[in-house]
Amino acid sequence: MTNCNHEEEHAFAAARAKMNMPKEEEVVSLATAFKAVSEPSRLKILFALRQGEMCVYHITEAVGGTQSAVSHQLRILRDNRIIKARRDGQNVVYSLADAHVVALLSLACEHLSCKF
């Protein structure tokens, strides 16, 4: 604790870290966004939407589960701007929000050495 082998370097790093640390509010916002993609049921929805936009019924068909559960998850993804929605008649059509989301998914897969 007061006996670090690299006191100087680590102390400097810690000081820089404090200086550059995003505000609590920003950290929470970031964490919330990550949390949005950290549930299997929501991840499945994202993988499904990689194949193209879909309405709630077909998303439900693609990922399984009940319409209600899917709808709740879509809400969370939407609130976090991971996906976007547009109404089309009786249907609401969902799609991935932007290229960042696609990149994020690819990156994560790469990290885990999976090939989707």
Next chain:
Amino acid sequence: MTNCNHEEEHAFAAARAKMNMPKEEEVVSLATAFKAVSEPSRLKILFALRQGEMCVYHITEAVGGTQSAVSHQLRILRDNRIIKARRDGQNVVYSLADAHVVALLSLACEHLSCKF
């Protein structure tokens, strides 16, 4: 439900989605990794480690909180290969696991239009 305005396209997309959907086990693994970076306290640790490797004491100093809490979070990050550890005498020095993690953080920031 049985009355989708884009029955054909969506049905095809749903079919492709089912075909290309990662296995349950893989989805869970991915979700778990995202979950690891979806808590403010853990995100702060990652931001801190962007400034260079640090031992537990200095990480605690950089992010705040108790040693015990930080240690618990380090464990989770380590288990998910988000960070790596090496012992150096009495200290354990932590650093970001790989370039994917760095890229992931940058991407997330970009998505939220923040500039860290």
Next chain:
DNA sequence: TTAGGATATGAATAAGTGTTCATATATTAT
């Protein structure tokens, strides 16, 4: 081997979250 500092961990409690069920809202057709 003993003492002291550095890090890790088990148990418990408190807070957060996903799903289900029932129901509400919205849109189209009649």
Next chain:
DNA sequence: ATAATATATGAACACTTATTCATATCCTAA
């Protein structure tokens, strides 16, 4: 306006999880 289909949502329960407290483990110095 009414009926039917599609989607959304509030409440409740079960489950997960972060933190704290106490303590254990690991390492170095003497």
